[in-house]
Amino acid sequence: MRFCPLSNRHLRASTSRMWKSWxxxxxxxxxxxxxxxxxxxxxxxxxxxxxxTNTGVHFFQPVLAPVIAFPIGKHLLAESxxxxxxxxxxxxxxxxPYEGTFFKTTQYLQLDYIATPKLTVTAGRFxxxxxxxxxxxxxxxxxxxxxxxxxxxxxxxxxxxxxGGMVRGVIISTPxxxxxxxxxxxxxxxxxxxxxARSAGDRVELYFPTKRLEIGTSYARFLQGTHNNSVGVHxxxxxxxxxxxxxxxxxxxxxxxxxWMETTYRLSQWHGANSLIGRLEPVFRMQQVFRNSPSxxxxxxxxxxxxADFGLVYYLPHEVRFTSSYSREFSASGNxxxxxxxxxxxxxxxxxxxxx
Amino acid sequence: MIFRISRLAPTMARxxxxxxxxxxxxxxAGVQGITIKPALAAAAQTQPADEQATxxxxxxxxxxxxxxxxxxxxxxxxRCHTAPQQISPRIAGTVLRHMRVRASLSxxxxxxxxxxxxx
Numbered sequence: 001m002r003f004c005p006l007s008n009r010h011l012r013a014s015t016s017r018m019w020k021s022w023x024x025x026x027x028x029x030x031x032x033x034x035x036x037x038x039x040x041x042x043x044x045x046x047x048x049x050x051x052x053t054n055t056g057v058h059f060f061q062p063v064l065a066p067v068i069a070f071p072i073g074k075h076l077l078a079e080s081x082x083x084x085x086x087x088x089x090x091x092x093x094x095x096x097p098y099e100g101t102f103f104k105t106t107q108y109l110q111l112d113y114i115a116t117p118k119l120t121v122t123a124g125r126f127x128x129x130x131x132x133x134x135x136x137x138x139x140x141x142x143x144x145x146x147x148x149x150x151x152x153x154x155x156x157x158x159x160x161x162x163x164g165g166m167v168r169g170v171i172i173s174t175p176x177x178x179x180x181x182x183x184x185x186x187x188x189x190x191x192x193x194x195x196x197a198r199s200a201g202d203r204v205e206l207y208f209p210t211k212r213l214e215i216g217t218s219y220a221r222f223l224q225g226t227h228n229n230s231v232g233v234h235x236x237x238x239x240x241x242x243x244x245x246x247x248x249x250x251x252x253x254x255x256x257x258x259x260w261m262e263t264t265y266r267l268s269q270w271h272g273a274n275s276l277i278g279r280l281e282p283v284f285r286m287q288q289v290f291r292n293s294p295s296x297x298x299x300x301x302x303x304x305x306x307x308a309d310f311g312l313v314y315y316l317p318h319e320v321r322f323t324s325s326y327s328r329e330f331s332a333s334g335n336x337x338x339x340x341x342x343x344x345x346x347x348x349x350x351x352x353x354x355x356x
Numbered sequence: 357m358i359f360r361i362s363r364l365a366p367t368m369a370r371x372x373x374x375x376x377x378x379x380x381x382x383x384x385a386g387v388q389g390i391t392i393k394p395a396l397a398a399a400a401q402t403q404p405a406d407e408q409a410t411x412x413x414x415x416x417x418x419x420x421x422x423x424x425x426x427x428x429x430x431x432x433x434x435r436c437h438t439a440p441q442q443i444s445p446r447i448a449g450t451v452l453r454h455m456r457v458r459a460s461l462s463x464x465x466x467x468x469x470x471x472x473x474x475x
Contacts, residue, residue, distance in 0.1 A: 038449030038474055069454045077453045112457045120457050136436040136458070170460040180460045209431040238435060319441055348440050350447045 041070040041351035045081070046141035048344035055336040059089040065140045068351070080109040081139070106193045107161055118173075122166040125194055129166070129182040129203045130155030130218045131249045132234045141346035144283045145311050145325050147338070149260040151289060153299030154251035155201070155220040155230040162186030163196040178207040180216075188224050198224040205234070212238040218251075228254040243268050243281075256300045258289035264313075273315075283311035283325070303332035319346040425472025432459045433469070448474035 045066040052059055063085040070078040083105040088098045110124035127135045133149055134156050136142070152160075166184035173179075181204050188198035200223060205216025218232040232251035238244070248261040266273065266281040273279070288306040296302075311325035320343070327338040429439065433455055443451065452470050455461055461469070 038445060038447065038470070039453075040444075040446040040450060042447045042450045042454070069450050071450050071453055077450075077457060079454060079457075114453070114456065117463045120460075122457070139437075142437045168457070168460060170462065173462050178460070209428075212431060212435065214435070236435065240430075315438070317441075346440070348443065348447070348451075350444055353446075 039071045040353075041068070042348065043068055043351050044346075044348040046139070046344050046346045048140050048342055050146055050342045051340070052146065053337075053339045055334075055338075057089070057093055059087060061085045061087050063140060067139075070351075075114045077112040077114070078110070079112065081107040083107055083140075104193065105159075116169075118169045118171065120168050122168065123164075125161055125163050125196070126166055126184070128156045128160055128162045128186070128199075128201070128220070129168070129184060130201060130220050130230070131203075131232045131251060132216070132236060132247065133249060134160050137247075141319075141321070141344055144262070144264060144281070144313050144323060145285055145309050145327075146323065146340040146342055147309075147327070149249065149285075150287050150301060150305060150307060151249065151251045151256075151258040151260060154253045154256065154258070155218055155232055157199075157222060157299065158197045159195050161196055162199065163189050163194055176208065176210055178209060180205045180207065197222060201230075212240060253298065255293050255295035255298055256289055256291050258287065258300075260285055260287035266315075274317075279315045281313040281315070283309070283313060285309040285311070301331060301333075305329060305331040319348075320344070321346070422472050422475055425468040425470070428461075428465050429469050429472055432461060432465065435459070443473055445474035 043066065045064070047065075048063045050061045050063060052061075063083065065081065065083045067081045068079065072078060083103070085103050086100045087103060088100045090096045091099050106125060108124070108126045110122050110126045113121045113123075115121055127138075129135050133152060138148065138160070162184060164184065164186040166182065168182040169180070171179040171181055181202065183202040185200045186196050186198060189196045199220055201218065201220035203216060203218040205214055207214045214234075214236045216234050218230075218234070220230045222228050222230070230251060230253040232249060234247075234249045236245075236247040238246075243266040245264045246261070247263075248259065250259040251257065262283065262285040264281055264283045266278070268275075268278040270277045286306075286308055289301050289304065291300075291302070291304055294302065307327055307329045309325055309327040311323060314322045316322060322341075322343050324341045325339075327336075327340070329336040329338065433439065436459075448470055452461075452466050452473070455469070456466050
C-alpha cells in the first residue's frame with residue numbers, strides 16, 4: 001500500500017468525504033424504508049411566545065420545541081425532542097434594558113425497540129418516568145399552565161431527563177383494565193445537553209379504559225452523592241360523558257413532600273367544542289410543598305409553600321392556543337403574584353412526501 | 357479501523373467515492389431488504405399479513421372499526437392531549453408508533469386507532 005505525502009488538511013478532507021459517502025450509502029436505504037405508506041418520518045412540536053411577571057419581575061421567552069420521530073423497519077423508532085428558547089429579562093431585575101440568554105436543551109433523543117406487544121426497550125436519553133407530569137404533560141403544546149408543579153423535581157432530578165436504558169410495556173391488557181410498567185437506569189453525565197443523574201426507578205400504573213381512571217406509583221433512587229429515595233403516587237380521571245379532567249400527583253423525598261391537583265373543564269357542552277365559548281377551558285390547580293429539612297440543591301421551595309393557579313386556555317383554530325393564568329403563592333419567605341400568558345402553535349407534518 | 361480508513365483515504369480518487377457510495381448503498385439496501393420487502397408487500401396488500409392470519413370480527417365493518425378506533429383514541433391518546441386537527445395519512449403510522457411506546461398501546465389498539473386516523 002502506497003501513501004501519498006498529503007498534508008493533514010488534505011487527509012482530513014479526504015477522510016471526511018469518505019465518511020460522507022458511507023453515510024449517504026447507509027441512510028438512503030433507511031430513508032427509503034421509512035418512507036413507505038403511513039410511516040413517513042414526522043416533524044412535530046410547537047413554537048410559542050411566553051410572557052411572565054413574577055413578583056413584579058417581567059420576562060418573556062420565544063420558544064421552539066421540535067419533535068422528530070423516525071421509524072426504522074417494523075420495530076424501531078428513533079425520536080427526539082429539543083427545546084430552544086431565548087430568555088429575556090431586565091438586567092437589574094425590575095429596571096434596565098432587556099437582555100437575552102439563549103438556552104438549548106435535548107429533552108429526549110432515544111431509540112425504541114418494540115420487541116413484543118408487551119415489551120419496548122429504549123436506549124439513549126429519555127424523559128425520566130416519574131409521575132405523570134414530566135413524561136406526559138410537560139410538552140409546550142400540552143401544558144395548560146406555563147409553570148411546572150412545585151414538586152416537579154422530586155424524582156426527576158437533575159434535569160428531568162435520564163441517559164441509559166428503559167423497559168416499558170403492558171403486563172395485563174383487557175378491555176376493562178390495563179397494567180403498565182416502566183423501569184429504567186440512568187448514568188451520570190455532565191456533558192453539555194446531556195446532563196443527567198445516576199439513578200434508577202420504576203413506575204407501575206393501573207388504568208381502567210371504561211372509566212378513564214388511572215392510578216399509579218413511582219419510585220426513584222438517586223445513586224450519586226447522598227443516595228436517597230423518592231416515591232410518588234398519581235391519579236387521573238377523565239369521565240367519558242363530561243369534558244372534565246382531574247389529575248393529581250403526590251411525591252415524597254428525603255427533604256420535602258407535596259402534591260398538586262389540577263382540574264380542567266372545557267366548555268364544549270355549550271354549542272360544541274368549536275363554538276366561540278366551546279373553545280374555552282378554565283383550569284384550576286392547587287399545590288403545596290412541605291419542607292421536612294433544608295436542602296439547597298433539590299430544586300424545591302426553601303420553605304413550606306402553597307400555591308393556587310387559575311388559568312384560562314382558549315383553543316383557536318389551526319392548532320393555535322392562547323393560555324393565561326394567575327397564581328398566588330403563599331410562603332414563609334414571602335407571598336407572590338405570578339401572571340403568565342402564552343401563545344403557542346402546534347405543528348405536525350411529514351418530513352418528506354413519501355410514497356402514496 | 358478508523359486509523360486504517362484515514363490512511364487509505366488520500367489514495368482514493370473522486371470516482372472511488374462514488375463507487376464506495378454505490379457499494380455501501382447496495383450492501384445497506386441488501387440488509388434493509390429484510391425489512392423493506394415485507395413492508396412493501398404489506399403496503400401492496402389490502403389487509404396486513406398479521407390481520408389475515410388472525411381474522412377479526414370487525415374486519416369487514418369499517419364503520420365499526422373506525423368507531424372502535426375513535427373510542428380507543430379517546431381512551432388512550434386523549435388522556436394527555438387533544439387530537440391534532442389534521443393528520444396526514446402518510447404519518448399516521450409513525451404517530452401511532454410513537455403513541456404505542458408512550459401509552460403502551462397493544463398491537464390491536466394501534467391497528468384500530470390507525471384505522472380511525474387514516475381510514
